Amino acid sequence: MIEIFKALSEETRLRIFAQIIKGDMCVCEIEGSLELTQSNASRHLTALKRAGILQSYKNAQWAYYRINDDFIRNNKELYEYLIAKTKELPTYEKDSRRYSDCKSKDMCSCKNNDKEDLDNE
Numbered sequence: 001m002i003e004i005f006k007a008l009s010e011e012t013r014l015r016i017f018a019q020i021i022k023g024d025m026c027v028c029e030i031e032g033s034l035e036l037t038q039s040n041a042s043r044h045l046t047a048l049k050r051a052g053i054l055q056s057y058k059n060a061q062w063a064y065y066r067i068n069d070d071f072i073r074n075n076k077e078l079y080e081y082l083i084a085k086t087k088e089l090p091t092y093e094k095d096s097r098r099y100s101d102c103k104s105k106d107m108c109s110c111k112n113n114d115k116e117d118l119d120n121e
Helices: 002-008 011-020 027-034 038-050 069-074 076-086 092-104 109-119
Strands: 054-059 062-067
Touching (some): 002 011, 011 027, 011 062, 011 076, 027 038, 027 062, 027 092
Antiparallel strands (some): 054 062
């Protein structure tokens, strides 16, 4: 439990959590939505994963993150509280708009590379 609160005590990690609760995200979507460098995103994602909050999976060469099912199951009240409260973060609306822009305009590098891979087949 201490590791969970340590991981969530950092604002950037709360911002990541606030976006990922909407659905699985690739690293480049997280970087774009929150305006993070790759190294910063990686550092924060590692901390959230180490605390058991996130889990990751690969799709081709791209890493995707989602809320860990065990975290939800074992911390239901905390999870529901975080869903409600992270919407109050000062950056929530801006982060959400950038995420929507990234999705609607296919600005994500993993999407662009997937398109290129399909074009080359």
